[in-house]
Amino acid sequence: MTLQDIEIKYKFQFPNLYKQLDIDGMLNVGEYGPKWYAEVYPTLKENPTLLLHSYDFELLNLKSVDEEIGDLTDPDDYRQIDKKFNFIPFAKSGGGDHYCFFLNEENEGNVPVVYVWHDANEVSYLAKNLSDFIFRMLLTDMSNQDIYNEISDEEFRNDIEAVF
Numbered sequence: 587m588t589l590q591d592i593e594i595k596y597k598f599q600f601p602n603l604y605k606q607l608d609i610d611g612m613l614n615v616g617e618y619g620p621k622w623y624a625e626v627y628p629t630l631k632e633n634p635t636l637l638l639h640s641y642d643f644e645l646l647n648l649k650s651v652d653e654e655i656g657d658l659t660d661p662d663d664y665r666q667i668d669k670k671f672n673f674i675p676f677a678k679s680g681g682g683d684h685y686c687f688f689l690n691e692e693n694e695g696n697v698p699v700v701y702v703w704h705d706a707n708e709v710s711y712l713a714k715n716l717s718d719f720i721f722r723m724l725l726t727d728m729s730n731q732d733i734y735n736e737i738s739d740e741e742f743r744n745d746i747e748a749v750f
Contacts, residue, residue, distance in 0.1 A: 587648045601697045603716045612636045642679045
């Protein structure tokens, strides 16, 4: 599955920056599973994918993007999202909420990024485009050290530098 396959299937265009990140290999997170953190994550640390070290942010691989679009647009999905809202998920939180492009509000090439809650009829506006979203996430990441995985200050600093 490629970005172009998804665009054709669902009749939309991803933002140009997202396409460039794909070309640059910044969206290649591998297959998630029980051993991902132990086996795949270490291979990505040297050349991190998009927001690899961000708190509560799990970039979706392209297969998952396709599946999640299908779920969000399914009329039988428990969220019952109105068809007029065009959310394109590209990442998830650990709790199952989605980071999405909101195609309805595209303005002069700027496609907003929103947070679609999985357990509430609520969406939070995060940024006017992917570039601003990445900047916002990086600022947040710089101020929040990962205390759950017990990494050292030096490793935290190295991870942030690698993402930049």
